[in-house]
Amino acid sequence: MAERLQKILANAGLASRREIEKWIDAGRIKVNGKIAILGTRVSFKDKILVDDKPFYLNNTQVINQTIAYHKPVGQICSRNDPEGRDTVFSHLPKLKNQRWISVGRLDINTSGLLLFTTDGELANKLMHPSSEIEREYAVRVLGAVDVDMKKKLTHGVKLADGIAKFKSIKEAGGEGANHWYNVVLTEGKNREVRRMWEAIGVKVSRLIRVRYGEIKLNRTLQSGNWEQLTLDVITGVNIKKAERKQFNNKKRR
Structure with missing residues (x-):
């Protein structure tokens, strides 16, 4: 039974489906000697080349980890x-x-x-x-953060690539000029957490991701x-x- 090329390669762990779609658009993948296009379907009988290197469909039978x-x-x-x-x-x-x-x-x-x-x-x-999966971060910032600043972070701040906001922000202690907060958001743009704090004039001195969805960073798992x-x-x-x-x-x- 034939399956979409990007699905087969993604299931084999070659890359994410979106990344493989980019490879297909760039002409990096061939099927039976022809450059593949989005929508190409393949089966075990087809010969696949990725960057001119053979890829065998029986690789998809391995157990994912x-x-x-x-x-x-x-x-x-x-x-x-x-x-x-x-x-x-x-x-x-x-x-x-x-x-x-x-x-x-x-x-x-x-x-x-x-x-x-x-x-x-x-x-x-x-x-x-x-999928709207939550990402939670522990953030240490330099300086005080007042109520209005927190409202801006949860209602939305303007970044170069659009409006961004935290789903929640909670105080988590601190000493002197340093204050810790736990923040949650549901997207993962480049340096988004840092840029949001910078947008309200606050500098991040430390940033740790502590949760992705329901998966938490195990405290016993060493760096x-x-x-x-x-x-x-x-x-x-x-x-x-x-x-x-x-x-x-x-x-x-």
Whole structure:
């Protein structure tokens, strides 16, 4: 039975479905000697080349894995870096016939919970804005934050790429000029949390992601280490109810 090319490659853990669609648009994938297009369907009989390298469909029969990684400050989320900086991928377990896909990114100065999976379809669902999955961060800021400033952050501040707002903001203590807050939002734009605070004139001195959906950063998981996640934990991520039911039914087949 033929399946859409991007779905097959995503399920094999090659990349997220959206990323593979970009590869198809860029002409990087061929099927039976012809450049693939969006909508191309393939089966086990077809010959697939990705960047002119053979890809075998039986790779899709491997068991997908998902892990939680405690990212330290100083690591970047790229697979390779021309400047030779430390990357998160060099600290993950080695795979055979699969590759890790990062569920979102954290900038070099942000630490905390980062999810990785070999399941491209899962990665796409966890990252897609329509899933409305909560991301919670512990933020340390320099200086006082008054009631009006908090209202701006929860009602919406204007950024270069649109309006952004926190779903919630709670005080979490602090000493001297430093104050901690726990903030929650449901999207993952580039440096969004930092830019929101900067928009109201407040500087972030430390930023830690402590939760993604229902998955929390394990306090016993040391910085730079990872742990395997079970299927019930993964499918418990706070995807919208209708989508979660459909996803769970699919996993049981």
